[in-house]
Amino acid sequence: MTIRVWDYLDEYAAERDDILDAVETVFGSGRLVLGRSVQEFEAGFAGYHGVAHCTGVDNGTNAIKLGLQALGVGPGDEVITVSNTAAPTVVAIDAVGATPVFVDVHPENFLMDTGQVAAAVTPRTRCLLPVHLYGQCVDMAPLEALAAEHGLAILEDCAQAHGARHHGRLAGTMGDAAAFSFYPTKVLGAYGDGGATITDDDQVDRNLRRLRYYGMEDRYYVVSTPAHNSRLDEVHAEILRRKLRRxxxxxxxxxxxxxxxxxxxxxxxxxxxxxxxxxxxxxxxxxxxxxxxxxxxxxxxxxxxxxxxxxxxxxxxxxxxxxxxxxxxxxxxxxxxxxxxxxxxxxxxxxxxxxxxxxxxxxxxxxxxx
CATH class of the missing domain: 3.90.1150.10 (Aspartate Aminotransferase, domain 1)
Structure with missing residues (x-):
């Protein structure tokens, strides 16, 4: 049998009863979209990180995209990030109409060389988007200092760093917001696509919840555009809620x-x-x-x-x-x-x-x- 970099079957065999019970729980709940499982997972994931809010979305790319929009990033803005990343990081920047600006990485650990970021800041720079890559965090202190100096937002890309820490601080808790993917290969993976954006900012959270639900606050009434249908599925949320404990x-x-x-x-x-x-x-x-x-x-x-x-x-x-x-x-x-x-x-x-x-x-x- 061919050996590959990732396989879920052994984990599924060990957790099968719990996974199938999660599916049965959702199917028997009477609510298949934005129900109790999404609410409880969002609360649990926010609690794990010690932040106030988590908004579950349909994939990690939209977690970044909606995070940028919720922070006010849009056409004409520049977002500083890296090229040594999965393409969705940059696709999301492009999708909101902003321009990605790249800095290089350290050869030893492949992470953003934060010493290059200051020179990349221009009057159009609106956001810094560090990618916590391969399972560890970018050196955040220089970025936090630059953000404070220039009035920039920080959106952390945490798709590859669930549970990683930098000087004791969890990935996702060092910026204004943070985006996560729950693609099956991730440290915390669903059985399909999923994502979330977390924040301590009440207004950013309100923006995110509108953006992921057609721009609505109340059913059928659109408050703002552009918006999306980017909801985290109940089944994936219930599986993630249980897996979060592990x-x-x-x-x-x-x-x-x-x-x-x-x-x-x-x-x-x-x-x-x-x-x-x-x-x-x-x-x-x-x-x-x-x-x-x-x-x-x-x-x-x-x-x-x-x-x-x-x-x-x-x-x-x-x-x-x-x-x-x-x-x-x-x-x-x-x-x-x-x-x-x-x-x-x-x-x-x-x-x-x-x-x-x-x-x-x-x-x-x-x-x-x-």
Missing amino acids: MGDYIAGRRAVADRYAEALADTGLILPETAPGNDHVYYVYVVRHPRRDAVLEALKTYDIELNISYPWPVHTMTGFAHLGYGPGSLPVTERLAGEIFSLPMFPALPPDTQDKVISALREVLANQS
Whole structure:
């Protein structure tokens, strides 16, 4: 059987009774849209983060998009972010009519180089959008200082960092609002798409709730536009509500997998993940580097192992964003990393014997590459 970077079947087997009971609970509730399960999950997720509000939406992309709109970001504004991210981060900026402005990343941990952000601020800058990538947080202190100095909003992209901490502060609690994805692969994943935006700001929360429900506050009456139908589904909310209670176990499982990789691969020449100072890493993905990455991945296929690259194309190099004018060499670290990084299998239910096969195959392939 082919080994891939992620699989949910072992976790589903262990949690099957609870997952199916969640589905039965919703189907028997008499309310299939914006009912008790969404309300209780929103309260639980806000409580987990120690913030006042959580608005459940249909996916992580809309969590960012609606978050930007709720913060007042729109046409003519600039949003500073990174190109080493999943494309939805930038698609959401584009969708509200704003212009993404990129800074480079650190080669050691792949996170936003916050030392470059001040030079990127212009009179059009409205928002800073740090991406907490691969399971750990961006250094937020410089961004918070810049935001205070220039009157900017901060929207954290936390799609890959559920439960991660920076100097003890949870990802999602260091800006004006934060967007999360519950795509099935995430640290807290649904059985389909889902997302949420959290905030401590009452007005931002009111904006979010209107935006995700056609611009309505009362049924059938639109208060403001543009707006959307971006509601979190009741079934996904009920599953997430239950899985939220197991967040500590999911994170511990990921860290155990990461520890085994670190010990077994330390002497291979593979560049292993580095945790940035002050961070508690949750290892959404386990991203490594090798200068002959493509040859390594090709060789692993002979062992029936197919791994992933997160991400092979920096966003600024994609034809869909050519209009932004970033040519080759604009973000040298990001561009170099795109040719070297790849992800090893990472999920809490990864069987130890499967991980052993990956480690053994990697050691053999890397020995042949030296």
